[in-house]
Structure formats: structure tokens, C-alpha cells
Amino acid sequence: MDYEHVRAVDPAVADALTAEVERQRETLEMIASENHVSPAVLEAQGSALTNKYAEGYPGERYYAGCEYADEVETLAIDRAKELWGAEHVNVQPHSGTQANMAVYFAMLEPGDKILSLDLTHGGHLSHGHPANFTGQLYEVEQYEVDPETGYLDYEGLDDLARAFDPDVVVSGYSAYPRQVDWERIQETAEAVDAYHLADMAHITGLVAAGVHPSPVGTADFVTGSTHKTIRAGRGGIVLTSDEHADAIDSAVFPGGQGGPLMHNVAGKAVGFKEALEPDFADYARQVVDNAKALGARLRENGLALVSGGTDTHLVLVDLRESHPDTTGGEAESALEDVGIILNKNTVPGETRSPFNPSGVRAGTPALTTRGFDEAASEEVADLIYRVVDNHDDVDVKAEVAEDVQALCADFPLYD
Structure with a gap:
């Protein structure tokens, strides 16, 4: 990736792009919502379709010259239908949030009611946070996970739904490490005559591969991101x-x-084709196996995990018990110093600010794309613990940084 054409026009941007590729090569990407797409998806997203309004x-376009845009979008739609078994698919949303927006705009009026998981318990901004358009346009009530177990409290959700009488019940989460019982939430929605929106943004790839139960055919609407575990072009889907x-x-x-971002739709089409190949199911299973290995080793090292482990691609670490004087922000910063990239995150029963909370979230999709297995994931867990336990120790961090570079060399990216 030399960006020769960019460099000829704008060396400053070319330098930044080149440096970003090197950053990704030389660090371990563990932000649960991020992944590394293939060179084919990168090429499709940088295609001449960026020039085309469609x-x-x-x-049924409003502009002429859309025959190839039609071809690409139809391929993306047909492949998505095959991947998830949906009757109807819209591949145009620019993001998962805009996919959620489409459902709200289609089915709700301003002032209608949304019932969703609280952000500090693993929900998402677009599910009703006051700073988001959802919290400003709609009346929102939020349910929680069980504070003792870290699992969704389905009975509490059912009771709250009957008391609140929502128009939409939202399931699917950004920091919940366990499988979701879509049928149970559908029963709750039907009992109060509400629509059920299942947001599978984080687990689109896991669902497509059959390693997580699918909400398609159960929930009234399913939304998702197309660039996380599914590893396709950046954007959203309904x-x-x-x-x-x-x-x-x-x-x-x-x-x-x-106008849709047709170059992104092209990336979706290519990524969906890759996900239809047999080896994608192997990848998705390895993502989950790696997350379980990562979580188990973190627990062995003394770190507490919300819900005690994971069924998915992520683990959520609660630092309050093992390291009460260390915030999630301090842990995130110290880990970034050594080349391990994850994010600070709120935890159920959060006692600190969301800008410097008590937990960190770590995911395995990008590591698995690089070829990590369970043993390598356990090694990463050991490195994470060493840094969290010694986040102010320069010598320890220098040693861990060397180990990180060795792992990056063992599992190269974009060679």
C-alpha cells in the first residue's frame, strides 16, 4: 500500500495513510467493533463507484448511468439474503445507527416509546441515549442486566415492558458478551403489541456463520453493521x-x-461473497474460541469479567475488584503505549464517569483475521494483565511492547 497517486497530489495525507497501515500492522487491534478487511474489500471500497450517484x-434510480451500480447492489442484496435468510434486505444505510434510524422512522412517530438496554449495561447510543437522536425524538425506558450475574434479566425486561407499554423493544448490544435469547424478547414484544428490533451490529458475522443464534425470522426487524465480525464494506444493513x-x-x-455510498455497497458485496465461502465459518468459530480463551486466561490472572466469561467475540473486564485504583481509561492508555488497542468501557453498576469508567472491552475479530489461535490469545491475555497490573512501570511496559512486536511479526497483516 504505497498510495502513489495520493502522494503525488497530497504527501501529507499519503504520509498519514501509510502511517495508519503501519500502525495496524504493528499493533494488536482488540477493539471489539473493528476488524481488518481483505485487500479485495479495500479495493472495492476505493473503486470508481465513489463517483456515481444512484x-x-x-x-428505479433517479439518475441515468446506473446499470453497474444496479448490478453491484443487487449482488450485495442477494448475497445478504443468502447469508442471513432474510426475505428483504436494504444494503444502503451508511452505518448501523442509520439502519436503526430507518426502522424508527418507518414504524414510529416522534414521542413514541422505545424500550432498550441501558448504555452502561451494554446497550448502544442509537438505542435511546439522551445525546442521540433517539433520546431526543422518542420516549425511552431502559432495562438492565442482572447485577449479580451480568446476564440479561429477561423477567425484569418483561415486567418493565408491561409497565411501560413500548412501541418498539430493542435487543442486540455493543458490550454484552453472552448469547441473546431472541425468542424470549420476541415473546415480550408480542405481549405488549410492540415491534421487536434486533440490532446484531456486533455479531453479524457470527450469526451468518451459525455460531450465534439468528434473530432473522424471529424479530420484526434486524439491523447490523457490515464491517465488524462480517468483515465487509463499512456501513449498515436492514x-x-x-x-x-x-x-x-x-x-x-x-x-x-x-444517494447511497455505492463504493461502500461494492465493499459489502465483496465481503458478503467472502463470507459465503466455507472457510468463513471456520473464521467465525475461531473468533469465539479465541475470545473464550482470552477471557479464561484473564480470569486465571485475577481479572473479573462481566458475566464471568463470553459466548461471543468480546470480553468485558470490570477492574473494580482486582484493581480498584485503576480506571478503564488508565488501562486503555497504558495498553495503547505497548501496542494493544482496546477501549475503556462502562460496566453494569458503573460508579465512575463514562469518559473514564471502570472497565475495558476487548474483542478478537481482528486478531483472528491475522491468524491468532487460542494459544496466541492466551499469550495476549497475559500481556494485558501484566500491563494492567503494572500500568505505571516503564520497564514492564517496554518488555511487553517487545512481546507485542514479536506477535505482530508472527501474524503479519497486509503483507
């Missing part, structure tokens, strides 16, 4: 039944956005 949908197809399509365009 407002509308295949066969899956629903034929019954709601027209409402969703109208909410995406013209309701929520104009």
Missing part, C-alpha cells in the same frame, strides 16, 4: 419481511439519506 434502488419492505426502503431513501 439515488433510488436497482431498476433485514426484514416482505410485509415491511416498502416502509423500510422509504425510510432509508428518501427518509434518512440521499
